[in-house]
Amino acid sequence: MHYDEIKSRLNRVFCTVFKDDTILISEETTAKDIEKWDSLTHLILISATETEFAIKFKLKELIAMKNVGDFMKSIETKLAV
Amino acid sequence: MASISEFLNALCYNPKAPLVFTSVLFVALFSILYVGYIFVYSNIKKRNLLLLVFSLFFYYKISGFYVLLLVAMATSDYFIGKQMFRVSTQQKKKWLLLLSIFINVGALILFKYTNFLLNTFFGIATGEPSPVLLNLIMPIGISFYVFKTLSYIFDIYRETIDEPETNYINYVLYVSFFPNILAGPIAKARDLLPQFAAKLNFNRELIGKAFVLILIGAFKKVFIADFLGANLVDRVFDSPEFFTGWEGLMAIYGYAMQIYFDFSGYTDIVIGIAMLLGFNVMANFNKPFMADNVADFWRRWHISLSTWFNEYVFYPLAYTFRKFKQGGVILAVLITFFISGFWHGPAWTYILWGTSHGLAIAFTFATANLRSKIAKKNTFGIYRFLSIFITFHFLAFSMVLFRAESLQAAQKIYTLVFTHFDISVAGQWAKLYATPLAVLIVAYLLHYSPLKWNEFFTRQFIRLHWTVKVLIIVVGILFIFQGFSSDTQPFIYLEF
Structure with missing residues (x-):
C-alpha cells in the first residue's frame, strides 16, 4: 500500500475515533495536537487502526512511537511483510 | 561530654523520633552534608559516594536495620537489570522480569498487606479475625522505593532504557536517594539515574x-x-x-x-x-x-x-x-x-x-x-x-x-x-x-x-x-x- 493511502486511511480512523472531521494528521502530529487524544482514547485509536489495516501492534512498538510519523512507518512495515 | 553522647544518641534509629525534613536535627545534618558536598560536588565518584552514605544513614535513622532490606532489594534489581541485557531470548528476559516483580511486590505484600489479607481471608471463612498475625513493622517508604526500582526493570523490559546501569553505587543511590525515598515524587530510573552520572550544573x-x-x-x-x-x-x-x-x-x-x-x-x-x-x-x-x-x-x-x-x-x-x-x-x-x-x-x-x-x-x-x-x-x-x-x-x-x-x-x-x-x-x-x-x-x-x-x-x-x-x-x-x-x-x- 502506498504511503499516501496509509496516511489518508489513518486520517479517516482519527476522524472517526475522535468524532471530528476537521482533523488533518501529519508526520509530526502528537497527542498534544488533538484535544481528545489522551491515555484513555489512545488504545481505542490503536484498536481501530488495527481493524482498519488488519494488523496487530506489539506493546513495545506502541511504547516506542513518538508521533504519527512513527505510527505510519510501523503500519507501512507491517503491511509490507 | 553529655552533650556529645546526646548528639550521638540522636543519630541512632529511634522510631519515636523520626528524622523529618522540618526537624532541627535534619537541618543541622543537612548543613554538615552540604559543607562537605561543596568540596566534592565536582568529582562525580566522591559526590555520589557522599550522597549514598548520607542517604543510607538517613534511611537507617528512620527505619533502622530495614536499610539492609533496601540495599538488598536495590542490589537484586541492579543484577537482574544487568542480566536482562545479557540473556539471548525474550523468554529468559520475561523470567527475569517476573523474578524482579516477585521480589519487589513480594516484599511489599509481606510487610504491608499480610495481616490485612489474613484478616480478610479468615473473616470470609469464619466470620472472625485471623487468630495469627505477623508482628512486622512496615519499612517506611517501601511503597515508593519499590516503584522506583521496578520502573528500572520495566523500562529495560520495554526497551526504553538502552543500556544497563553498570555503576553499583549510582544504582543504590538512585533507589535510596534521601530527598525522595520516603514519599516520592517517584522518579523513574530513566529520569534520575542519568543525572547521577553527569556533572552538576549549579547556578544562582x-x-x-x-x-x-x-x-x-x-x-x-x-x-x-x-x-x-x-x-x-x-x-x-x-x-x-x-x-x-x-x-x-x-x-x-x-x-x-x-x-x-x-x-x-x-x-x-x-x-x-x-x-x-x-x-x-x-x-x-x-x-x-x-x-x-x-x-x-x-x-x-x-x-x-x-x-x-x-x-x-x-x-x-x-x-x-x-x-x-x-x-x-x-x-x-x-x-x-x-x-x-x-x-x-x-x-x-x-x-x-x-x-x-x-x-x-x-x-x-x-x-x-x-x-x-x-x-x-x-x-x-x-x-x-x-x-x-x-x-x-x-x-x-x-x-x-x-x-x-x-x-x-x-x-x-x-x-x-x-x-x-x-x-x-x-x-x-x-x-x-x-x-x-x-x-x-x-x-x-x-x-x-x-x-x-x-x-x-x-x-x-x-x-x-x-x-x-x-x-x-x-x-x-x-x-x-x-x-x-x-x-x-x-x-x-x-x-x-
Whole structure:
C-alpha cells in the first residue's frame, strides 16, 4: 500500500475515533495536537487502526512511537511483510 | 561530654523520633552534608559516594536495620537489570522480569498487606479475625522505593532504557536517594539515574529557587496543613457526634486543603533539597482542584504516581483488553484504580476510595462526547465552572475515605453532613472558628491563584542581593520554627 493511502486511511480512523472531521494528521502530529487524544482514547485509536489495516501492534512498538510519523512507518512495515 | 553522647544518641534509629525534613536535627545534618558536598560536588565518584552514605544513614535513622532490606532489594534489581541485557531470548528476559516483580511486590505484600489479607481471608471463612498475625513493622517508604526500582526493570523490559546501569553505587543511590525515598515524587530510573552520572550544573537561579521551594513547602506544612488539621479537621473527624452537618462540611473542605498543602508542601521541600544538591526531581502537583473531571485531577495530583500507574499498569491492561474497545478501557481503568487504592494502604477505605475514582473516570470516558457537545454550546464558562465545582466536591467527599480510620467512621461523617445539616449555625461557627476559617480561605485563595504569581515571586527573590536573600531565609526559618507546636504532625503521605 502506498504511503499516501496509509496516511489518508489513518486520517479517516482519527476522524472517526475522535468524532471530528476537521482533523488533518501529519508526520509530526502528537497527542498534544488533538484535544481528545489522551491515555484513555489512545488504545481505542490503536484498536481501530488495527481493524482498519488488519494488523496487530506489539506493546513495545506502541511504547516506542513518538508521533504519527512513527505510527505510519510501523503500519507501512507491517503491511509490507 | 553529655552533650556529645546526646548528639550521638540522636543519630541512632529511634522510631519515636523520626528524622523529618522540618526537624532541627535534619537541618543541622543537612548543613554538615552540604559543607562537605561543596568540596566534592565536582568529582562525580566522591559526590555520589557522599550522597549514598548520607542517604543510607538517613534511611537507617528512620527505619533502622530495614536499610539492609533496601540495599538488598536495590542490589537484586541492579543484577537482574544487568542480566536482562545479557540473556539471548525474550523468554529468559520475561523470567527475569517476573523474578524482579516477585521480589519487589513480594516484599511489599509481606510487610504491608499480610495481616490485612489474613484478616480478610479468615473473616470470609469464619466470620472472625485471623487468630495469627505477623508482628512486622512496615519499612517506611517501601511503597515508593519499590516503584522506583521496578520502573528500572520495566523500562529495560520495554526497551526504553538502552543500556544497563553498570555503576553499583549510582544504582543504590538512585533507589535510596534521601530527598525522595520516603514519599516520592517517584522518579523513574530513566529520569534520575542519568543525572547521577553527569556533572552538576549549579547556578544562582537554581539555588535561589531551591530556597524558595523549601521555605514555601515548610510554610504550607506548618501554617496551613497542620493548623487546619489540629484546629478544624481532627476535631470533627475524631468526634463527629459533637458536631453538626455544617461543621462536617467545613471539616471536609478543610481536609481537602490539609492533604493538598501537606503533600504538596512535602514535595516542594523534596524538590528544593534535590535542587540544592544539583538534581532535578519532577513536579508532583499542578493546581489539582482546578481539574474539571477526575481524569484531569489525576494529571494534576501526585503526578509521579499517576504517570507510574498509567505507564506500567493501565497501559499494558488497556492494550490487553483493546479488542473490547470502550469496555476494555473502562475495565483497565477500574483495575488500575482498585490497585492504586490498595497501594495507598491495606484498608477497605482506600480500596473504596480508589474504586470510586476509577468509576468516576469511567464515567468521564463514557460521557466524553456528550460533555464535549455541551461544552461547545456554552460560551460563558458556566459549564467549566460547574465541572470544576462538581469535580472538587466529588474529590473532597471521596477524601473522607482517605482520612477516616474505617468505613464506619467515614459513614459517620457522611451521615453528619447529609442528615444533620443546619446552615443556621454557620454565623456562630464563623465567630467561634474565625482563625481556622481565615486560614481555610487563604488556603483556597492560594490554591486557586494563578501559577504566574508563584513564578513572579520566585523571580523577584532570585534577583535580590545575596545578603537580603540570606536575611529572608533566616527570618523565614525562624518564623516557620515559631509555628511549630505540639500539634505538628508527620507528613500524611509518610504513612504509605
